[in-house]
Amino acid sequence: MAIIERPTDPAPVPAVAGSGAPAVVTPSQAYGVLRRPVSSTGWRSWVFTVDHKKLGIMYGVVAMFFFIMGGIEALLIRLQLAGPEGTVLSAGLYNEMFTMHATTMVFLFVMPMAAAFANYLIPLQIGARDVAFPRINAFGFWCFLAGGLFLNTSWFLGGAADGGWFMYQPNASPLYSPTNGVDFWALGLQITGIASLTGAINLIVTILNMRAPGMTLMKMPIFTWMILVVQFLLLFAMPVITVALFLLMFQRSFGATFFDVAAGADPLLWQHLFWIFGHPEVYIIVLPGFAIVSEVLPVFSRKPLFGYRFVVFSGAAIGFVGWGVWAHHMFASGLGPVSVAVFSVATMLIAIPTGVKIVNWTLTMWGGKIQFTTAMLFAVGLVVSFTIGGLSGVTHAVAPSDTQQTDTYYIVAHFHYTIFGGAVLGLFAGFYYWWPKAFGKLLNEKLGKWNFWLMMIGMNMTFGPMHIIGLQGQPRRMMNWTEARAGEGFFNLGFWNRVASVGSFILAIGVFLFLVNIWYTHRAKSNTPKAPLDPWDARTLEWITQSPPKEHNFDKVPTVHALDEFFHRKYEVDHETGEVRKVATAEEILAAEEAQGDKHIHLPSPSYWPIILAFALPVMAYGVIYNRLLIVVGGLIVLLAMFGWALEPSVADDSDYDPPAEGGGTNKELATIG
Template sequence: MAKPLEEVMRHPVHTVVTPEKRFWLLDYLSTVDHKKIGQMYVLVGVFYLIVGGLQALLMRVQLFSPDNHFVSYQLFNQLFTMHGTNMIFFAAMPLIFGLMNLIVPLQIGARDVAFPFMNAVSLWFTFVGALLVNISWFFGDAPSAGWFAYAPIGLNQFSPGHGMDFFIIGLQIAGFGSLMGAINFIATILNMRAPGMTLLRMPLFTWTSLVASGLILFAFPPLTVGLFLYMFDRLFGSHFFDAAMGGNPVLWAHLFWIFGHPEVYIVVLPAFGMISEVVATFSRKRLFGYTSMVFATVLIGFIGFMVWIHHMFTVGFGAMANSIFAIATMLIGIPTGIKVFNWLFTMWGGQIRFKTPMMFALGFLPTFVLGGITGVMLSAAPADYQYHDSYFVVAHFHYVLIGGVLFGFFAGLYYWFPKVTGRLMHEGLGHLNFWFMFIGFHLTFFPMHLAGLYGMPRRVPTYNAGVGLEIWNQLSTIGAFVMAVSIVLFAVNVAYAFIRGKKAGNDPWDARTLEWTIPSPVPEYNFAQRPLVRGLDPLWMAKEEGKATVPPAEPLGPIHMPSNSYLPLVMAVGLFIAGLAVIYHRLFFTVLGLEILALAMLYHSLNDDEGYHVLPEEQPLAKGEGA
C-alpha cells in the first residue's frame, strides 16, 4: 500500500489543501475541471443551436409563400446574419470545444488539460462574446450585414446603428477564447499523453482535434486583425476598408475568408474524428487505414489554407488566380475521399450494430458525400459564376455543415453521453430522433439545389409568384419543421436519460479506447492510475488478451489537482464591460473593464495556485482495483 503522506512529501512544490465543498452553481462558475468546462461548452453550443434554429424557422416561414410579409425585410437581414453567426461561432465552435474538453484528455490518458485555468478563461470569453453579439437585439438593432460582414455594407455608411459594433466586439472576445483553447489542446495533446501513447497510437478524434486546433491557431489571428481594423473603421474613423477614402474593401474579404475557409475544416475535422470512433466501435473492427486517415486529416488541414479565394471567384482576380484556387479546392476532395472510403472499408466485414450513434454516422456518409460533390461542382470557377450567390450554394454548405458537422456531433453526443452523465439514452427515441433529422434535413435542403438552379438568389427576403420557386420553398419550410421536431425529440431523450436512463457502467458500447476504461461519470481525477498504452485501441487490445482493462503505468498515489477560481469569470466580465462601453464610446467604463481584466491577470500571476491532493483513500475506484 502506498503511504499517502510520505508520497505527498515527495512533491515539495505542492501542499495539501482540501478544497471546500461548494454549492453546485458556484462550483461550475469557478471550476477549472475540463469535464465541467466541457459540459458548459456543450450547453452553450446547444443553446445557440436552438437560437439559430429558431431564427432559421422564422426565415423559412417568411419564404413559405411568395411576396410574404411575415417579417420585415430589415428583420430578415438580421435573421440570416444572426443565424449564420450563431450557428458557426456560438453553436459549432462551443460544441467542438465542448467535446474536445470532455473527451480528448480521457482518450490520451491525461488527468487534465495543460492549462486548466486558461481553459476556464476560454470558456467564459466564448460565453460573454456570444452574449454580447446576441444582446444586440435588446439594444435596438441586431447586425444585418451577413455573417461575413462584407465592407462597405457593414461600415457606418450602410449599417449606421450599433448592431455591427456588437458583432465585431463580440466575435473578437469569443475569438480570443477560441485561440486560447487551441493553444491549450495542442500543448495537452503533445505533452500529456499516457506512457506508450505515441502520436500514431492516438485515437482519430484526438488527431482531428489536434489538427483543428492547429487550424484555429493560424486562422483566427487574421480574423482578429480584420475585426480590429473593422472596429477602427466603425468606431475611430480610420479608412482601411472604405474605398471612397482610398481604403480597400476586398482586403476585409481576404482576411475574413483566410479565416473563414479554414473555419469550415475547424468544425468539420473533429466531426470526422467522432465518426471514425463511432464507425470503428460499432463495426467491432480496427479503423481501416488508420495511418492514411491521420495523413488525410493533416493534408486537409494544410490545403484548407490555400483555397479561400474560391469564396471570391466572382471578385475578378483573373483566370490565373481563379484556376490555382480552383485546383487547390478540387485537391481537397482527394484526402476527403480517402476518409470516406476508409469508413466504408471499416464497416466492410465488420459486425455492425445499429445503435443511435452509428445511425447518425451512417446518415452522415451519403449526406456529406453529396455536399462534397456539390463542393467540387462549385470549385470549377467558370461554373461558379453561375452558382454564385444562389440557393445552390446555400444547399451545398448546409449539406456540409449539417450533414457533416451536425450529424457528426449528434453521433458524438449520443456516443459519449453515457460517459459524461453515467446514464444511457433511449435507443428507440434516438432512432426516431435520427430519422426525423435525416428526412427533415434532406426535405429542407435538397430542394434548395433546385431553387438555386432555377435562379433564386441567396439572402433575399422574398421572391415573385409564378416563376417556379414556390414548390421548392414550401418543401424546404416543411422540412425545417421536421428538423425542429427532431431537436425536440433529442431534448426529450436527454430528459428521459436523466430521469429513467439506465446506469451506463464503464463501457456500454463495447468500445476500444481509453475513455471507456474509467467509470461513468468520470471521477474528477480521471485516472486513479495512468494507463500503459501498447498500441492503437488499448482497451480492445486488453479485451483480446482476455483482460478486463488496460494495465496501469504507475502505482496508486496522491493525485495533484488544481483549485477552483473565480478569476476566469471576473476576467470575462471585465472584457464584457469594456466591450459594451467601447461600442457606446464610454471611455471611463472601457478603461474600468480593461482594468478589471488586467488586475485579475496580475492577481493570478502573483498568486500561484498550490492546488490540492486527492489521496488514494479518497479514490473510490482505487479501492476496488488496487494493483
C-alpha cells in the first residue's frame, strides 16, 4: 500500500519499497546530496510528483497537445482530399500523415486522455488517497511523454512511419519502407505501451484493494467499473502488441525474418498479432467514453443509472467477447469461410451488450428532469453518434457485405462515429463535468454550447458523407481521388468530399473553442467565480471533498452505504410515494466529514527515479536505430534508476526536508489537519 499512516507514536517509518530496515538505510545516508525532491511548489512539484491528481492533469495536458497535433494532421488530409488530384501533400507525406494521424489519435490522445480521467478520478471515486503504486504511476506518465516525443521526432529525422497505423507486413519491412519512420513507430509505441501496462496494473490493484469502507464492487461508481474493465483489457492486450512490436523491431533492426515470405514466413501472422491487440484496443478506446457518460447522464437526468447491474455486466461482457472478434478486421484477407463465419457471428454477438448500453442510457433519461448543461449535451451527442456508428458496425459484421465495405471510406465513417462519436464526445462531456472538480472553476457554459454544436455539426459533416463516399467505392488511404471514378449524380465523390473537408474545419473550430473556453475561464482578469462545492448536484464520492481536492483527497475517508453514496447523503427517498426530499447540502456533508478528519496522513513522497527511468528508454531506442553504443548508455541509466528506485523508501525521511521554518512547524507534513 502506498499510503502510509504513520502511527501516532514516533516509531520508525515502515518502509515497503524493499530497502529493508529504514533505520539503517535512510535516504539522506544513502544518497547524500540526492535528497528527495519534496518541494510542494514550483516546477519540481510537478516533475517529480507522484500525486495521482497532478499526474492526471499532466496526462491531460500532454494528450491535449497530441490531440491538436493529430487534428492538424487530419486537416491536412482533408485539404488534400477536398478536390480531385490533390497536391497539398506529396504521396509519401500523405502516407506519413494518415499513419501518424491514427497513431497519434489512438495512442497519444484517446488512450492517455482516458488515463488522465482514470488517474485523476479513480482514487477520488473510491475514497482513496492515492493509487496503489504512485511512483509507477509517475513512471507511466513519463513513459507516455517520452514515447510520444520520441515517436514524433521521426518527422525531423528522415520522415515519420508510412505504413498505416496497422503497419501491415511486408509493406512496413525495411525493403518497402526504407526510412526510419517505422522503427520510430515500433520503438515509440513500445515505450508508450509501458505506460498503458503499468497504468493498468496500478489501477486494477487500486480499485480492487483501496476502496473506501463499505464500497462493495456492486456499490462502485459505474465510471470506476468501466475503467476497471478497460484496465483488464489493457493488461491482456498490451503484451500482444509488445510481442508484435518486438518481432517488428528485430525484423527491421536486427535482420530477423518473422514476416519475411522469402524465408518461409506468412505475413498474416502480423495481422493476427496486430488485431488480437487491435480489437480489444477498440474497446479500450471507447469504454472510457461510455464510463464518463454513464456518470453524466444520471446526474443531469436527476435519476440513477437505469439498470446499473446490466450496464456493469454488459461492460464486462464486451470485455470478454471483445477478444473473440479480431479477425473481422481480416474478412478480406483470405481466412477461409469457416473462420469468417465464426468471426462474423461473434461480431454480431458483441452488438448485443453494446446495444444494452444505448438502451440503458436512454431509459436513464426517460422520466427524468433533464438539464442541458454542456456536459449533458456532449453525453447525449455520444449516445446518438454511437448508435449510428454501432449500426453501421452491424452492416459489416455481415462478412460478405464487409468485403465490399472494408478499406473504403464507409469504414472510416463507421469508426469515426464510434471513436469520435463514442470516445471523444465522452471525453469532452468529462471535461465539462469534472473541470470544476479539478480546477475549482466552471467552464463557461455559453462558450461550451458553441463548442458542442460546432463539434457536433462539424463531426456529422465530416464523417456523415464518408458513408456515401465509401459506398460509392472510394478506398481509404489514397493520396488522391480522380474525376474518372467520382461519378456525377447526387452521390458524386466530388461534392461529398468537399462537404467532408468543410466539415473538418468546422469541427476544428469547435475544438478550438474548447481551448478558448479554458483560456476565458482561467485568464488572469477572469471574473469566473470559484465553483460551488457541488455544482451539478452529483451522486458520487469525488464530490465529498474540496474542489480542487487537497493533496490527500479526503480529510476523512468516507464510509459508503449505498451506490450513489453522495446522493443518498443529500436526499431522502420516500419509497412509498417515490418522493425525493433534500435533507442536507454538500457543504454540510463535507463539514461533517472534515470535522472528524484523520490527524496524521502521510502521502508517498516525490521521487526523481520515475522520470529518469522513463527518459532512459528513448535513449536506448535511439540506440537501436542509430548506434548500438547508445543502447548501453541508456541501459546503464535504466539500471541505475531501478536500483535507486528500489532502495528508496516510499516516504521521505526527516532529513530530506529543509529545517523547520521560522515560527515552528515543518513543511514535512504534506497534509496536516486541523
